[in-house]
Amino acid sequence: MDAKDVWIFCEIAFKGIDYDSFTDRRVSPSVIGKKLGLDEKTVRSRVKKMENDGFIKYYQAMPQLGFFAFKNINTYRFEALNISTKHGVIKYARGLPFVVDIVDYLGNIVSISIAGGSSEEIDQVATEIANRFELLKWRLGNCGVKNPLIIPDKLDWKLIQKLRYNALSGINEISDSLSITSRMVRYRITKLLGSDMLRVRAIINSQKQQGLIFYELELSVDASSRYKIINHLREIYVEHLWSVRTIAEKILLANLFAFTLAEPEEAYVDVLKLEGVRSCSLFIFKEIVEPKRQNWMDDLIDQKIIIESKFE
Numbered sequence: 052m053d054a055k056d057v058w059i060f061c062e063i064a065f066k067g068i069d070y071d072s073f074t075d076r077r078v079s080p081s082v083i084g085k086k087l088g089l090d091e092k093t094v095r096s097r098v099k100k101m102e103n104d105g106f107i108k109y110y111q112a113m114p115q116l117g118f119f120a121f122k123n124i125n126t127y128r129f130e131a132l133n134i135s136t137k138h139g140v141i142k143y144a145r146g147l148p149f150v151v152d153i154v155d156y157l158g159n160i161v162s163i164s165i166a167g168g169s170s171e172e173i174d175q176v177a178t179e180i181a182n183r184f185e186l187l188k189w190r191l192g193n194c195g196v197k198n199p200l201i202i203p204d205k206l207d208w209k210l211i212q213k214l215r216y217n218a219l220s221g222i223n224e225i226s227d228s229l230s231i232t233s234r235m236v237r238y239r240i241t242k243l244l245g246s247d248m249l250r251v252r253a254i255i256n257s258q259k260q261q262g263l264i265f266y267e268l269e270l271s272v273d274a275s276s277r278y279k280i281i282n283h284l285r286e287i288y289v290e291h292l293w294s295v296r297t298i299a300e301k302i303l304l305a306n307l308f309a310f311t312l313a314e315p316e317e318a319y320v321d322v323l324k325l326e327g328v329r330s331c332s333l334f335i336f337k338e339i340v341e342p343k344r345q346n347w348m349d350d351l352i353d354q355k356i357i358i359e360s361k362f363e
Contacts, residue, residue, distance in 0.1 A: 052106070052263055054290045056097055057308050058087055060107070061293045063098065064253040065306075076110065076218050076240065076251050108256035110218035114211050115248050116151075117199045119351050121166040124151055124194050125173040128334075129180065130187040131159040140184050141340055148347040149176065153340040160334055162191065192298040200246050205359035206231070210239055211249060212352050216344065218251045257338035263308060265336035266315040268322055270303040276327025277303065283325055288318070301329075 062083045080094035087094075101107045116124070131137040137159045144150050144163050152164040163180070167173035170193055181188040203211070206229070213225050226233045243249040272280050281295055284305055291314075294306040305322075309315055319333045342348075 052101075052261065054308075055087070055089065055093075056101065057263060058290065058293060059083060059089075059094055059097055060101060060253065060255070061308075062086070064107075064255060065294070076112075076214070076244065077253075078251075104259065105256050106259045106261075107253045108259075109216065109254050110251055111216060111254050112211060112214035112218040113250045113252070113348070114203075114352065115199050115250070116166050116196045118203065118248075118355070119166075120168060121149075121196045122168050123170050123173060123196060124164055124166045125170055125177070126152075126162060126164040126191040126193070127177045128160060128162045128189055128191055129184075131161070131184060134159050136184055136186075137161055140180065140186065143183070144180065145340065145343050145346075147176070147180075149173075150347075155337040155340055157335040157337050166196070191304065192296075197247065199248065201248065203243075203248060203355070205356055206235075206239060207243060207248070208352055208355045208359060210236070210243065212349075212356065214240075214249070214251075215349065215352070254339065254341075262310050264310070264312065264315060265306070265308050266318075267334040267336070268305040268307065268318060269332040269334065270305065270322060271329040271331070272301055272303055273327040273329065274301050277301075280325055280327050284322070287321070 063078050077098070080098065081091040083089070084091045084094045098107075129137075129140060131140060137155075140161055141153055141155060144153055144161075149166045150163060151166050152162075154162045156162070163177070165173045165176050167176065173193075174190075177188060177190070180186065209229055210225070213220055213228065222233045222236050226236045229236070240249075244251070270280065277297065277300075280303065284292055284295055288305075288307055291309060292305060292307050296304055298304050307315075307318065309318075315333055315335055319331055322328055322331050
């Protein structure tokens with residue numbers, strides 16, 4: 052893999068929620084190409100190679116969380132006393148309702164994203180996790196959940212259920228299983244994606260990374276220097292910096308990738324030399340932890356199908 056492959060992967064795995072343009076249940080190759088300065092054919096062939104090589108494990112479908120009356124998603128970073136405790140945290144969090152994502156890092160760090168009706172409700176869940184395992188906890192940020200534009204019916208929910216862990220399932224396979232026409236399946240899936248009712252993202256196979264390392268730099272900065280530091284990061288790391296965002300007035304979170312173990316530590320040392328940077332923490336990505344099947348979201352989808360059946 053080269054840097055262009057990684058950038059394409061980041062767009063379909065981490066940034067799909069930002070796009071309005073989907074084709075074939077992936078982010079549009081033409082949209083990615085325009086953003087990255089690549090032609091559509093190149094993007095399409097590189098994505099296909101990542102799929103065939105097993106780097107992309109599968110495509111996961113997630114319904115719009117506003118359908119379940121959620122208003123916010125908060126992300127927290129937890130620090131355990133040791134790695135054994137961290138593994139206990141991950142096992143526990145996988146069984147908790149409303150946990151959207153668990154990101155495991157090398158060492159004793161894990162981050163967890165939680166959905167809820169309010170930030171206060173979510174904070175209570177995060178605090179309960181921290182207290183149970185005697186963890187250090189800090190919030191990385193939050194994002195609001197969009198209100199749904201349309202209300203899915205029973206068939207929509209059944210399609211979402213079919214796509215949950217194989218979002219690229221064949222049209223004919225789905226039509227046969229639901230006893231509807233292929234044309235109807237294609238139309239409904241297009242509607243789900245086009246109305247922002249469904250998000251599709253690529254899931255990485257961490258066993259196939261072959262030297263690729265994702266890492267985060269969390270920077271404490273002088274507020275007056277924040278934009279200057281962001282520009283410096285973009286100039287220094289160019290194509291290896293795929294995301295940088297402000298998570299608090301004086302905190303920046305930079306997401307990068309590298310191809311050697313030395314690069315993350317070198318980046319850590321180098322950013323500390325930037326004017327306005329007070330401190331820096333380095334977190335090396337291990338994997339996005341697979342959700343349990345069946346989990347709370349699958350249960351909510353099942354409930355929606357049952358409720359809609361009553362109105363038939």
